Amino acid sequence: MEYRDGVAAEHYQTLTVSQEKVLRAFLGWAAGRQGWRDSFRWNNIGAMFEVSAADATG
Template sequence: MTERRRTVLEGTRTRRIRNPNDSQIEAAVLNLARESAVVHSETTDDHTYIQVWQRLDGLYQLEHRAGSPAEHYQTMTVSADKVHTAFIAWRNHDEHWTDPFTWKPIGHLL
């Protein structure tokens, strides 16, 4: 079994939580209001993270970055459940966590 990442979860409506458990991640994502965001980042590398923003139109804009700006990707989904599952899988180093989505690179926009 792979060790979990050491992480911090915080957001527009979520106070900073070190090494959040599954329930805390689920609550942060499922309680997102429109125009709010949640970021889940590694404690040792602030350039490695997963984040979500619930847009005004209700879509979840999910992004992840794996170090450099060139490794920044984005996808959209209507499913809060898929987002919270992705946050947990990312934290757990699940190598297939990106599979349910179609990602596009956005590093060139940053």
């Protein structure tokens, strides 16, 4: 599961085998509840989405 907190540098990923935890997280997110991501350990993968200067100019 992944989410982005506004900008590409704040892109997070977690892995789980629990469908129930994913369902609770999605429902919490959809309802706008605080703490929907607290049951997971998140890894920042924002570096994967950074655009280099060469890529930006084409």
